[in-house]
Amino acid sequence: MVTGDGMEWALYNLGSLYAEQDKLDEAEKMYQHVLRGEEKAWGPDHISTLDTVNSLGLLYKSQGKLGEAEKMYQRALQGNEKALGPDHTSTLTAINNLGILYADQGKLDEAAKMYQRTLQGYEKAWGPDHTSTLRTVNNLGILYKSQGKLDEAENMYQRALQGKEKALGPDHTSTLDTVNNLGLLYKSQGKLDEAEKMYQRALQGKEKALGPDHTSTLDTVNGLGNLYCFQGKLDEAGKMYQRALQGYEKAWGPDHRSTLHTVNNLGLLGHCKDARRHWAQIIYADQGKLGGAEKMYQRALQGCEKAWGPDHTSTLDTVNNLGDLYRSQGKLDEAEKMCQRALVGYEKALGTDHTSTLNTVDTFGLLYKSQGRLDEAEKMYQRALQGYEKALGLKNVTIYRPALDTMWNLGDLFVAQGRLDDAKEMYSRARASFQTLLGSSSNLCQRLERRIASLDPTQGK
Template sequence: MSMKFPSTLALFVIGASAIGFAGCAQQKDAVSLRNEAQLLTNKAEFSRAEELLRTQLAHDEKGYGTDSIEVTPNLDLLGDLYLREGRLGEAETMYKRSVAIKEKNLKPYMMDLSTSLNGLGRTLTARGHMIQAQPVLEQAIQLREENDTTNGVAIADSENSLASFYVGSGHYAEAESLYKQSIAHYEKSIGKGSMEAANVRNNLASLYYVQQKYDLAQPMFEWVLSIYERNLGDSHPDVASVLNNLAELHRHKKEYGVAESQYKQAIQIFEKRPGADTNPSLACILNNQALLYAAQNRNLDAEPLARRAVAIYERSAGASPVAVANALRTHATILSACGRAEEAKQVQEKASRLISASR
């Protein structure tokens, strides 16, 4: 999201909010529109946010030119939005275009460039492109350390991003150190109860979970959940993500009743939102709940959940081939346990073909 089945994290890692953007300060209407779009993104109202940002991008491209610095705030916010939605290819395109424009105007926009680089690095990490991600993230944090104007907030954002890269690369000690530095920067700058600090604590708790340090992970997840519910309400997707994280922890501790309740709460949140049938986050939780039932030999309960998870992943534009293949393998294992050997074989072969095609 161990958190791996068989090789991908089943927990949700959460990035910090965008830091803000230089340029276009003279256009109050544009700034207000972007602020509204960012609020909508934070509320997971992605379609409305995208419509606003696309409209403003077209307006600025017409007024200033497609390669002007004035268009980059729109590109960065669209990149943030697509990354949140799991539309990783589109996020990468937005950030790369923004980076290219800002590099032409490097000196005046050092911190602004670092925002685009950090977003691009996070996207490359999420896509599993680790060799490409590392230098991008390191460049972003270097620019921020040399040019910080945010009282440490931007540096904390980069530390969180680089730590998540290290988790994906299996360098857990480096990741833990950076997560702790990021939390310290956020708490010093904007307070212990801030959403930004909570996001990083979620990620640190996920790291502890990977290492089976459940006694460290559980209270941290519970603290994050309380912060999210207070700030976002109890029906926000980020609340569902932390519920999934807690459920995964309880599943691996064999506390099946607690885990089942938390999976169901998380699923209910996502099912009430538009686009549930193409949401890879919902598919992930359904797959996890199927694994929970399989662990209890409740394979007849598990099979429809696993089948639905596969169907959602296959419809989702943001799902990675590895995630789809892992869901197929879960389904194949459960079909086999149900005595449906021929179906299981076909599903397993489909998973193998998908992995081979993605290499």
């Protein structure tokens, strides 16, 4: 930011400090004060004013105020285009920020247009191997992964990785971020061995470059925990989550978003049917104030509501998880309230066909089945499955774990309805996909084999 007023400069820096400390309300007050001063001194379209507008957009995004963030980003973009031209790097930064926001809102087509425009601008301004260009390539990879375009995502990540290794070296933290993203992608593709190699490379590199307790290192620790959980390696997953949680609490405090996300992951692990009995004695032994999955979720929910408000997508993620936990506990009225809150919030924030929305639709199907409302449960499952197919495509839906869970749930529902042929078809679809993801010898595939066999009326005769 450029300004002739030393006081405004100091207030802006103070706002930035508050933002880094996650004191978002205090940061907003500082930025608003600075913005009013700059608008009065320089006018609404001065580049210094627009810098502060952009900072307010970033802040609003952190607060989950996505509508306000979009207004700020649009204002910054229009002002920069007018003052500096459509291809100026400041303009491109505003375009990139809009792309990130659209991606968070689930407006993936709009996000892709912003990223493509940013990429073309950076390639023209700085060349294909500049770090800003490669950062946008990496963002496109993230977006393609969200769209289920996994081959395109892999191409972007590989381009970003090769460029960063060449420009920055194999052990640079930016390079390692892309390595970490490749781990996430390989997990989505069912390439679990390759995923683990990427995570381990990212973790070892970050431990060496940043130290074992740096928050970026802990992010990879948490990601490795997610992979181990997906593989059914629950002991290893719990150790990763505990390490991440202790590190985040030390670095950020108990109410920071990263801490709360890991608390939520521990809740999920404790909620896992196969893990709960074992982890009741292990995960929470050092957390006397947090005795179980429900307390983990409650802690995460209270922290998210305080940090971002009741309608932020991170808050809604925990609301959804808490609803599913209540369902498994037989607290069906409480479960329905949580699921309804999550569904309404997701539909408003992300739209009816976003995968987070559809995950909650699937949870509603489970709830209705538990309540004996089988026709309503089927409608929820069918809506979720059709939505996944629309959002991800028929090819990529076969390796998206929530969609496979919905197929399995539909199979269980058809059994309850006496529709055994439909159940066999749905179980067979799920089994084929789990074989691709986990291998035919996996526990999940074996369980599906037994369910399919149990539908044979000649079984045991």
